[in-house]
Amino acid sequence: MVEAHLKYPILLSIAAAVLTLVLKSAAYFLTSSVGLLSDAVESLVNIIAAATAYLSLRYAARPVDESHTYGHEKIEFFSSGLEGVLIVVAAAAIAWYAGQRLLVPQPLRPLELGLALSLIASLLNGVVAVVLLRAGRRHGSIVLEADGWHLLTDVWTSAAVFGGLSLVWLTGLQLLDPLIALAVAVNILWTGFRLIRRSFDGLMDRALPPQEQAAVRAAIERHLGPNMDYHALRTRRAGRRRFVDFHLLVPGRLTVQEAHTLTGWIEESVRSALPDLEVTVHIEPIEDRASWRDSALLPLEEARRARSGMDAPSQGL
Ligand SMILES: [Zn+2]
Ligand SMILES: [Zn+2]
Structure with a gap:
């Protein structure tokens, strides 16, 4: 079993990610902005990431048994590999959608309410990220700290989307919207590749640094x-x-x-x-x-x- 001091922060991060996903999806449907859609997809990726981290922590914590005499820690490489592939697929989907918007522009609906929802979601993420980082540092847990840093980078992504869309709102330059989405897609893609590489190294028994x-x-x-x-x-x-x-x-x-x-x-x-x-x-x-x-x-x-x-x-x- 996962110890309580690890379990509750991770469950908190999953709950926050679900709420964020709901807020950001609502923001997308209100505005039809691909920038906000990419932000929502990133939240979905976070839920998958947090859930797999939680499940693999639970499995990895099992003691050795007769059929797993080296322990169960390698599960982490399966979960981060799966996570990496899902993230790459999500990034490709956003990029494809944003490319379509660049070729065939579609008018955005009024942005105000969507931007407000996105701002609330980012504040929520920021608070949870700080909670996770503090808990991670207090208990010396790399998993919690990694989760916290991940969430904090997403706050920056959301801030960039928010800033870009505010610019669209001020200037009326709607072309900026798919461009923001493409930038977010590249950022997500990078996260996915890093995770896949880490899994590959682990499954291939790469030597210690x-x-x-x-x-x-x-x-x-x-x-x-x-x-x-x-x-x-x-x-x-x-x-x-x-x-x-x-x-x-x-x-x-x-x-x-x-x-x-x-x-x-x-x-x-x-x-x-x-x-x-x-x-x-x-x-x-x-x-x-x-x-x-x-x-x-x-x-x-x-x-x-x-x-x-x-x-x-x-x-x-
Ligand atoms: Zn001996
Ligand atoms: Zn020898």
């Missing part, structure tokens, strides 16, 4: 004694959890007890380098040539060491 890998390597190297080495380091992420595994090469004469104690220190050191990290170590005798031929990663790592000017691994001592 270079600075995190460097922290892991430093944590391992801190405990390496003479005539010891490590290789075949693999890193990946699933939701908020990080997974690290590697081969630890030690002198073959060490007892199981000694090697395990050493491994315990190294594991502890790696775990304290980064939060939510799980580490698995494979121990092998450094003198055995077979230890140096057991991973497709070894040539890559050797090239990396050569590039960084370190000594080549002391192969087959």
Whole structure:
């Protein structure tokens, strides 16, 4: 289950998004402005985003079980991928509709009431965004903070639409309306692509970012004694959890007890380098040539060491 301090802010953001969608849709039907329609579509995207965030948090929080021994965090990549695709479709629909309006202009109905509704919706979003950001910071929740920042960017989008339509209202230049909608569509498209990319990286087990890998390597190297080495380091992420595994090469004469104690220190050191990290170590005798031929990663790592000017691994001592 999701803890209450995460649950209520997310439910609040979903409720606010539904209310915003109703207000903005009403604004569109009153004015027939594509600018306001694009703003309404963005609210719909927010509802989908908040709902999938909530559902995936619930699922990801499940403990490990016999059929999911690595945990359930990867669900986050499915939900953000789905969200990304929906967002791209929404952006394409707005762009198509706005393009039609550019080619075949249609007169706008009076804008005043629509603009007022849009303003109320934006104020509501702004307040909820601040609540989410505060709750996120207080509880150290990335999901809540991301939701809050997302909402805040939407407030800026709505403000831009509001400003543009106010200009239409003042000058009577109706061509501005589809142009505003196109700008909003491009903005939404960008959000969608970012989400799809994040899911792709997660599902493809992309390695941790270079600075995190460097922290892991430093944590391992801190405990390496003479005539010891490590290789075949693999890193990946699933939701908020990080997974690290590697081969630890030690002198073959060490007892199981000694090697395990050493491994315990190294594991502890790696775990304290980064939060939510799980580490698995494979121990092998450094003198055995077979230890140096057991991973497709070894040539890559050797090239990396050569590039960084370190000594080549002391192969087959
Ligand atoms: Zn153990
Ligand atoms: Zn090995």
